[in-house]
Amino acid sequence: MEKLPFGKLRNELLREVIFPNLGIEDGKVIYGPKEGFDSAVLEYDDEHYLIVATDPTLGVPAETFGFFTYHFASSDVAVFGARPRWLVIDFVLPPGTSREFLERTMEDLNGECRRFGSAIIGGHTGVYPSVRELVATTTAMGLVKREGLKLPLAKPGDRIIVTGKVALEFVVSASYFRARELKGFLTPGKLSRLRSLYRLETVLPDALIARPFVRGMHDATEGGLTALHEIADNSGLGFVVYSDRLRLNPLVEKVLDFYGLEPWSVSSTGTLIAITPPENSNQLIAELHKNGITAFELGEFTREKERLLVENGKVKPFPEFEGDPYVTLYGK
Structure with a gap:
C-alpha cells in the first residue's frame, strides 16, 4: 500500500x-x-x-x-x-x-x-x-x-518581481522549534528578533499594493520559489532567474548557511511573486518600497521553455520541488 x-x-x-x-x-x-x-x-x-x-x-x-x-x-x-x-x-x-x-x-x-x-x-x-x-x-x-481578476499566468517578457521574504517562513520556524541547536550560533537577541518576524509571513498587504501593476501573483509557500514552475507550466513558458539579484534578510541567510540550504525551494510563505509587464516593473518596485516592503526583479518569463538559473556566471536548470526542507526539519 x-x-x-x-x-x-x-x-x-x-x-x-x-x-x-x-x-x-x-x-x-x-x-x-x-x-x-x-x-x-x-x-x-x-x-x-x-x-x-x-x-x-x-x-x-x-x-x-x-x-x-x-x-x-x-x-x-x-x-x-x-x-x-x-x-x-x-x-x-x-x-x-x-x-x-x-x-x-x-x-x-x-x-x-x-x-x-x-x-x-x-x-x-x-x-x-x-x-x-x-x-x-x-x-x-x-x-x-x-x-x-489576477491569475497566476504569464506572458513572454513579463518580469518576476519578488518581495524580500524568501525563506523567512523556514527560518522563523527554526527560531521557535530548533532554538536549542541555534543558541550556539545566534545570540538571544537575534533569536528573539527572528521570532518577531512571523508577522511578515503574509502577502496580503503586498498584494493589495501590487494589484494595479501586475498581470498575476502567487504566494511562495511550501516549495518556495519553485512555484515558478507551476506558473510557467500553466502559461506554456520558460523563465530565467539571476541568483545575484536575490536579496535575503541577513539573519535568514545566516540560518540557511547553518543548515546548508539553498533558498530556492525553502518554505517562503509571505513572499509575493508578482508577474509584471516590463513597463510596470520599476513602478511596482518603487510603490512597494514606498510602503516599507523590500522588492526586486529576479528574472523574467521567456518564450523558450527552459527554466534556468544563472549563478556565478554559469547557467543550470532551476531547482524542482522535490521536498521542502521545512517538512523534513519539523517532521522529526
Whole structure:
C-alpha cells in the first residue's frame, strides 16, 4: 500500500487522485481546482467574481496561531486581486486547550479582521480527544471586479518581481522549534528578533499594493520559489532567474548557511511573486518600497521553455520541488 508523503501533495497525486473526483460540473465555477491556483473563482454578478480559498493552520507556535489562521487563506484571496471580506473558521483543538489561549487567538483574529476589513461569518469550535495539536481551517472569500481578476499566468517578457521574504517562513520556524541547536550560533537577541518576524509571513498587504501593476501573483509557500514552475507550466513558458539579484534578510541567510540550504525551494510563505509587464516593473518596485516592503526583479518569463538559473556566471536548470526542507526539519 502506497503511503502519502508528508506535506502538501505533489501535483502528480493531485492529477491522479483529487482532480478526477470533484463532483458535478457547475457553470458558476470559472476556475476550480488547478495546479498553481490557490483560489477558486466563481461567477457572482455581472460585474464581480467571488474568490474563495481555504487553508489549514497547524504546526505553528501558539502565540502566532490567530495571525496565521487569518492570513494563510486570506493571502490566497488577495493574490487573485480581491480583499478578503468574509471568513469561515473551524477550530479543532486538543484536550487541555485553555480559555486564555482561545481568548488571545480571537483577539488576534479580530485585530487582523479590523485591519483588513474582514468579517467572520461562521465556523465551528470544539475540543476533541483524538486531536493532538492546535488545528484551524479557514475559508476566506472576497469580491473582485471582473476586469481586476489576477491569475497566476504569464506572458513572454513579463518580469518576476519578488518581495524580500524568501525563506523567512523556514527560518522563523527554526527560531521557535530548533532554538536549542541555534543558541550556539545566534545570540538571544537575534533569536528573539527572528521570532518577531512571523508577522511578515503574509502577502496580503503586498498584494493589495501590487494589484494595479501586475498581470498575476502567487504566494511562495511550501516549495518556495519553485512555484515558478507551476506558473510557467500553466502559461506554456520558460523563465530565467539571476541568483545575484536575490536579496535575503541577513539573519535568514545566516540560518540557511547553518543548515546548508539553498533558498530556492525553502518554505517562503509571505513572499509575493508578482508577474509584471516590463513597463510596470520599476513602478511596482518603487510603490512597494514606498510602503516599507523590500522588492526586486529576479528574472523574467521567456518564450523558450527552459527554466534556468544563472549563478556565478554559469547557467543550470532551476531547482524542482522535490521536498521542502521545512517538512523534513519539523517532521522529526
